[in-house]
Amino acid sequence: MKPEGSSIRTPLARVRGLGAAHSGTGHFWRQRLTAVANVPLVIGFVVIVASLLGRNHAAVVQVLGSPFVAIVLLLFIISVTTHMRIGMQVIIEDYVHDDIPKLVCLLANTFFTVAVALTAIYAILKLSFGV
Amino acid sequence: MPRPRPLSPHLQIYRPTLTMTMSIVHRITGMGLYFGTLLVTWWLLAASSSPNAYASVEGFFGSFFGRLVLFGYTWALIHHMLGGIRHLIWDTGHGFGPHEREWLARATLVGSVGLTILLWAIGLLVVGGSR
Numbered sequence: 001m002k003p004e005g006s007s008i009r010t011p012l013a014r015v016r017g018l019g020a021a022h023s024g025t026g027h028f029w030r031q032r033l034t035a036v037a038n039v040p041l042v043i044g045f046v047v048i049v050a051s052l053l054g055r056n057h058a059a060v061v062q063v064l065g066s067p068f069v070a071i072v073l074l075l076f077i078i079s080v081t082t083h084m085r086i087g088m089q090v091i092i093e094d095y096v097h098d099d100i101p102k103l104v105c106l107l108a109n110t111f112f113t114v115a116v117a118l119t120a121i122y123a124i125l126k127l128s129f130g131v
Numbered sequence: 132m133p134r135p136r137p138l139s140p141h142l143q144i145y146r147p148t149l150t151m152t153m154s155i156v157h158r159i160t161g162m163g164l165y166f167g168t169l170l171v172t173w174w175l176l177a178a179s180s181s182p183n184a185y186a187s188v189e190g191f192f193g194s195f196f197g198r199l200v201l202f203g204y205t206w207a208l209i210h211h212m213l214g215g216i217r218h219l220i221w222d223t224g225h226g227f228g229p230h231e232r233e234w235l236a237r238a239t240l241v242g243s244v245g246l247t248i249l250l251w252a253i254g255l256l257v258v259g260g261s262r
């Protein structure tokens with residue numbers, strides 16, 4: 001970083017819209033947004049799982065495919081996978097400093113979280129529509 | 132000629148404190164949950180596939196190792212959620228005082244362990260009752 005005084009640009013002008021992630025505060029805000037959403041959604045998920053303990057497959061399919069349960073699960077999956085993608089990106093940016101390994105890790109992070117999200121969403125929709 | 136930037140002391144220089152340990156545990160539980168979503172996805176996909184696929188998932192979750200993993204997942208989920216609420220309180224600018232942050236750290240830990248044991252006690256009673 002350049003020492004103070006070598007540029008006439010203010011510190012705010014230099015970091016606005018940039019920062020280490022080159023994208024301002026978007027991730028910071030989205031991580032809080034999904035954190036707040038996760039609290040009721042995780043509680044909902046735990047209640048759904050608890051209510052299915054010891055039930056047979058047919059009963060589980062019926063409950064998971066019912067509209068309210070399916071919608072709570074869809075919201076849970078979307079919010080959680082968004083949250084965990086940003087969280088893992090922070091960890092990668094903290095510990096992986098070389099460009100190529102960092103790029104590979106960030107790509108793998110996106111691939112993994114999108115694959116997990118889409119697989120779970122596919123399963124929930126399949127349970128709902130019964131195909 | 133700019134002077135070299137001062138280095139801040141690294142993690143291993145400090146005597147470990149509870150709040151510091153909790154910060155690291157928040158990150159570790161987050162990483163655990165990241166891969167733990169594979170279990171959720173596997174469970175949903177199996178339920179949507181066939182009774183046989185669901186039976187194999189149930190077989191794993193019912194085994195000693197499976198239950199150990201699920202117990203760890205439950206604790207990580209609740210601990211990370213309570214830790215996240217702690218972070219949201221900090222985001223409002225509150226809870227930074229020496230007594231407050233110690234109290235919040237202890238409450239998070241006691242709460243996560245207590246709630247995990249409570250949930251599993253209820254769960255084992257439910258499963259025990261229906262079989």
